[in-house]
Structures are given as C-alpha cells and as structure tokens.
Amino acid sequence: MSEAPSKALPIRQTRSRAKPGGMDVSKVLGTQTIPYRDRKPEWFKVPAPGSPKYRELNETIKANNLNTVCQEAACPNIGECWERGTATFMILGDTCTRRCGFCHVMTGTPTWNDPLEPARVARSIALMELRHAVVTSVDRDDLPDYGSRIWAATINQIRRQSPSTKIETLTPDFRGEEMPLATVIDAGPDVFNHNVEVVPRLYQVARRGSTFERSCRVLRNAKAMAGDTLSTKSGLMVGLGETFAEVVDTMKYLREVDVQILTVGQYLRPTENHLPVVRYWHPDEFDELAEIGMNELGFDHVAAGPLVRSSYHADEHIEQDQPGVGPMAIAAPAG
Numbered sequence: 117m118s119e120a121p122s123k124a125l126p127i128r129q130t131r132s133r134a135k136p137g138g139m140d141v142s143k144v145l146g147t148q149t150i151p152y153r154d155r156k157p158e159w160f161k162v163p164a165p166g167s168p169k170y171r172e173l174n175e176t177i178k179a180n181n182l183n184t185v186c187q188e189a190a191c192p193n194i195g196e197c198w199e200r201g202t203a204t205f206m207i208l209g210d211t212c213t214r215r216c217g218f219c220h221v222m223t224g225t226p227t228w229n230d231p232l233e234p235a236r237v238a239r240s241i242a243l244m245e246l247r248h249a250v251v252t253s254v255d256r257d258d259l260p261d262y263g264s265r266i267w268a269a270t271i272n273q274i275r276r277q278s279p280s281t282k283i284e285t286l287t288p289d290f291r292g293e294e295m296p297l298a299t300v301i302d303a304g305p306d307v308f309n310h311n312v313e314v315v316p317r318l319y320q321v322a323r324r325g326s327t328f329e330r331s332c333r334v335l336r337n338a339k340a341m342a343g344d345t346l347s348t349k350s351g352l353m354v355g356l357g358e359t360f361a362e363v364v365d366t367m368k369y370l371r372e373v374d375v376q377i378l379t380v381g382q383y384l385r386p387t388e389n390h391l392p393v394v395r396y397w398h399p400d401e402f403d404e405l406a407e408i409g410m411n412e413l414g415f416d417h418v419a420a421g422p423l424v425r426s427s428y429h430a431d432e433h434i435e436q437d438q439p440g441v442g443p444m445a446i447a448a449p450a451g
C-alpha cells in the first residue's frame with residue numbers, strides 16, 4: 117500500500133530585501149554599487165562595545181525583557197551610546213509588519229502581547245535617570261489602532277515614573293490616519309520624530325508600502341495638533357544614489373511641513389540581503405548639508421555626519437532643563 121502524500125510543512129523564508137518585490141533595483145540605484153565585503157572608509161572606525169557601562173545597560177535591558185533599536189538595527193554607535201548611558205527603546209515587540217530595504221529589524225507577523233511593556237520601559241528610564249529618552253516602535257499595521265494606545269500608555273508611564281525626563285517619540289506613519297496620531301500627540305511627548313529616511317525618488321526601492329507625501333503629512337499634522345509645545349524632527353539617510361540637490365530639495369520639503377530638527381546619516385548595508393550602498397558620502401558633504409539646513413533653510417538644529425542616526429546624541433537636539441552634558445545629566449550636580 118502506498119503512503120498518502122504528507123502535507124508539506126510551510127517553510128518560512130526570509131525574502132531578500134535587496135530585491136523588494138522581486139524588482140531589479142539596478143534600474144533605480146544603477147549598477148555601480150559597492151560590494152558588500154568592501155572595506156569602508158576610515159571614518160567609520162568605532163571602538164568595539166564592551167565597557168562596564170555597556171555591560172550594565174545590557175543587563176538592565178535583558179532583565180526587563182525590553183527591546184532596543186540599537187541592537188535590532190545593528191547600530192554602529194552602540195558602544196559609544198551605551199557607554200554614555202543612552203539607548204533607544206523599541207516597543208510593541210520585535211517584529212515589524214513592513215519590510216524596508218535598508219532595515220535590519222525582523223519582519224513578519226507579530227505575536228507581541230504585553231500590556232505591561234509601557235510600565236517596564238518607564239521603570240528602566242527612571243532607573244537609568246535619563247534626562248532625555250527616545251522611544252520607537254516597529255510598524256504595527258496589523259493592529260486596529262496601529263499600536264497608538266500602547267504609545268500613549270508608554271508616554272504616560274514615563275511622565276509618571278520619571279517626570280523630568282524629556283520624551284522623544286520616533287513613530288511609524290500610522291498609515292497617515294489622524295486618530296492614532298492624535299492619541300500619541302495628546303499624551304504630550306516633547307519631540308515628535310518620524311523619519312522620511314530617503315529622498316522621494318528612492319521610496320520605490322527603500323520604503324515600499326510607505327509614501328513620502330504621507331510621511332510629510334504625518335509630520336505636518338503632528339505640529340498642527342501640538343503647536344509650540346512640541347518639536348518636530350525627521351531623519352534622512354544618504355548613500356543610495358541620491359544627488360546632493362535631491363537631498364537639499366527633500367530638506368526644503370521638510371521645512372515646508374514645519375520640521376524643526378533634522379538628522380542626516382550614511383546608509384550602511386546591514387547584511388548582503390539588504391539594499392547595496394551606492395556611495396559613501398564624505399564628512400565634508402555632511403558639514404555642507406548641516407550648514408545649508410541651519411543657515412539657509414532655517415532648521416532649529418541639524419545633526420549630519422556619516423554615523424549620525426536619529427537618536428544619536430538626541431538629548432543635544434533640543435534645549436534641556438536639566439544641567440550637565442549627556443543623557444545622564446539629570447543625575448549630575450547643578451552648576
């Protein structure tokens with residue numbers, strides 16, 4: 117008797133992000149990309165993480181069962197930031213419902229269900245005595261409110277447990293809907309950050325499922341809802357073949373929707389399965405962008421450099437009430 121054919125088990129395969137939707141990215145990025153294993157320019161050299169402070173922070177994060185974008189995104193600044201006592205907390209789980217071509221965060225169907233996460237994030241921020249905390253999340257297009265109630269609960273918990281900490285929220289676009297955005301804004305963050313990430317022409321390869329116009333609308337609505345009580349912020353990556361003029365035009369669009377703070381950094385390819393780097397921008401070019409942003413376009417603050425990420429030294433991007441330097445300054449003696 118022949119055996120009935122067994123039902124094949126579903127195999128979960130991570131589709132390559134270097135070819136989003138199976139497209140030929142060379143049509144947008146060109147064919148002159150930098151091979152994955154090529155040596156990076158010397159300005160990317162950073163000390164290896166592992167200091168006592170780094171280990172202490174690692175323990176706190178593990179003990180509280182938290183996620184950080186520093187780890188999930190394989191951020192090159194982790195040694196410096198964690199030594200400085202800063203980390204960017206990632207709420208709503210570790211699995212994102214979108215799959216941007218540059219991003220290292222896991223993608224798939226989230227199983228997260230942790231209503232106590234806001235309290236644990238807030239407790240860690242209070243224990244770390246942060247004067248400025250950055251919170252981000254994965255995209256949760258699977259939830260009816262896109263995760264906005266957990267966002268608001270996290271802000272409220274931080275206010276309760278660490279009242280003098282400035283709160284920066286680096287949020288998804290909530291699909292451009294106003295109610296989830298209003299839920300977050302109503303909780304009263306100090307900085308509302310939403311990264312447009314790349315120039316509009318590159319959305320088709322780098323941010324499929326998102327649109328530049330929608331992200332700009334989110335930023336404009338956030339400012340309109342909160343007025344002067346809130347600073348708005350966005351971030352751009354370069355290195356995917358955009359021109360200098362395209363970056364400056366994108367900065368102009370961001371000013372048109374009232375963005376006050378801007379970060380610009382170099383895209384680094386996290387794995388061979390991500391979009392290739394087309395070009396490493398020179399530090400002088402970042403300086404020039406910062407100069408244009410501050411002196412010609414009127415941003416309140418521009419941080420631009422090869423290793424700048426939106427949360428890198430974020431405490432320095434706005435005026436702080438607490439004295440001292442660095443995110444731990446809340447604990448530093450006045451004067």
Ligand code: SF4
Nearest residue numbers: 186191194197427428
């Ligand atoms: S730049 Fe941001 S994501 Fe990177 S290590 Fe620093 S705090 Fe974490």
